[in-house]
Amino acid sequence: MDQKRKAHQEKEDLDPESTMDGYQCCSGVKGQQSKEDGQQPREAGQQLREAGQRAREAAKQTVGISKIDGSLGQAHSRNLLFTFVSTANNSITELKVMGDKPTKVSKFDRFVIPNQTLSEVFSIDSFVPTVSRLTNLRVLSLVSMGIWGPLPYKIHRLYSLEHLDLSSNFLFGSIPPQISTMERLQTVTLDGNFFNDTVPDWLDSLSNLTFLSLKRNKLKGTFPSSICRIKTLAVLALSQNKISGKLPEMDCLTNLHVLDLGENQLDSELPILPKRLVTVLLSKNSFSGEIPQQYDELVQLQHLDLSFNSDKKAFKNHNL
Structure with a gap:
C-alpha cells in the first residue's frame, strides 16, 4: 500500500516554488543523510521564507549535534527553534519548528497581518506538498509560525504521519476531510487557529x-x-x-x-x-x-x- 501511495505521489505535479533552497541550519547533519533526504528539508524550508531567513542566521550559532536514537540537529536563535531527527537509515522522521508568532489577535480577516503572519509571498499550497516528500515523516510540528491560509487537502500525502501539531497559526476554513485517510495519526493538535466550519464528522x-x-x-x-x-x-x-x-x-x-x-x-x-x-x-x-x-x-x-x-x-x- 505504501509503495502505491508513493508512486501516485511522484506523479502529482508540485508547485515550482517548492524546489527552492531552504533552511541552511540543516547542514549541520548533512553528512549523515542520504542525498535525497538531504535535499528534502532544504526544499521545505524555502516555503517558510521569513522563518528560513531567521534559520540561516541561526545556522551560524549552531550549538552542535547529539546522538539520541539517530542524529539530532538543532539551531537556536532569538526567534526560532528548528529541529529534525533522522534515523539510522538517514530517513527524516521528525520535523519541528517553533516560531515566535503567537496568534494574539481576536479577529482575522484572512489577510496578511504585519508582524503576525508570514508575508504574502508565502504559499501553504506549495509548502505542504514539499514537506510531503518526506515520506517517512512521523512527527510534524509547526507552532507559532504565522502560517496562514486554508489547510490544504494535500496534507493527506503525509501518510506515515503519527503526530500533527499546527497550533497557534492563522489557518482558517474547514479541516480537510482527506485527513481521514491518515490512519496512523495518534495525536492531532490544531489549537489557536481560525477554523470556522463544523467539527468534522469523519474523525472516527x-x-x-x-x-x-x-x-x-x-x-x-x-x-x-x-x-x-x-x-x-x-x-x-x-x-x-x-x-x-x-x-x-x-x-x-x-x-x-x-x-x-x-x-x-x-x-x-x-x-x-x-x-x-x-x-x-x-x-x-x-x-x-x-x-x-x-x-x-x-x-x-x-x-x-x-x-x-x-x-x-x-x-x-x-x-x-
Whole structure:
C-alpha cells in the first residue's frame, strides 16, 4: 500500500516554488543523510521564507549535534527553534519548528497581518506538498509560525504521519476531510487557529487517535456523535469554540481521561460519562438539569468544573 501511495505521489505535479533552497541550519547533519533526504528539508524550508531567513542566521550559532536514537540537529536563535531527527537509515522522521508568532489577535480577516503572519509571498499550497516528500515523516510540528491560509487537502500525502501539531497559526476554513485517510495519526493538535466550519464528522476514521485538541478556534455546529466511536481516545479538547446543541452519551469512550468542552454553546442536560475520566471541564455553557447519579461512579475523577452555566437551577440537590 505504501509503495502505491508513493508512486501516485511522484506523479502529482508540485508547485515550482517548492524546489527552492531552504533552511541552511540543516547542514549541520548533512553528512549523515542520504542525498535525497538531504535535499528534502532544504526544499521545505524555502516555503517558510521569513522563518528560513531567521534559520540561516541561526545556522551560524549552531550549538552542535547529539546522538539520541539517530542524529539530532538543532539551531537556536532569538526567534526560532528548528529541529529534525533522522534515523539510522538517514530517513527524516521528525520535523519541528517553533516560531515566535503567537496568534494574539481576536479577529482575522484572512489577510496578511504585519508582524503576525508570514508575508504574502508565502504559499501553504506549495509548502505542504514539499514537506510531503518526506515520506517517512512521523512527527510534524509547526507552532507559532504565522502560517496562514486554508489547510490544504494535500496534507493527506503525509501518510506515515503519527503526530500533527499546527497550533497557534492563522489557518482558517474547514479541516480537510482527506485527513481521514491518515490512519496512523495518534495525536492531532490544531489549537489557536481560525477554523470556522463544523467539527468534522469523519474523525472516527482515525482508528489510532488518542489525543484530539481543537481548542480556541471558531468551530460551530453540533457535537458529532462519530467522536464517540473513537475507542482509543484518551484526551478530547474542544473548548473555546461555538459548538452548540446536545451532547451524546459518552460512556462508550472507555479510554477517555480528559474531557474539555468549556466555553461553548452546549445546552443539553449533562451526558453519561466514561468511568475512567480524571478531568471534566464543562464550564461556560448552557447545561441544565441535575448532575446524573452516574457521576458517583467516576471514581478516578479529580477535577469537575461545571461553573458558569446559564440555568440558575442547574446541578442542584446533588453532592458528588
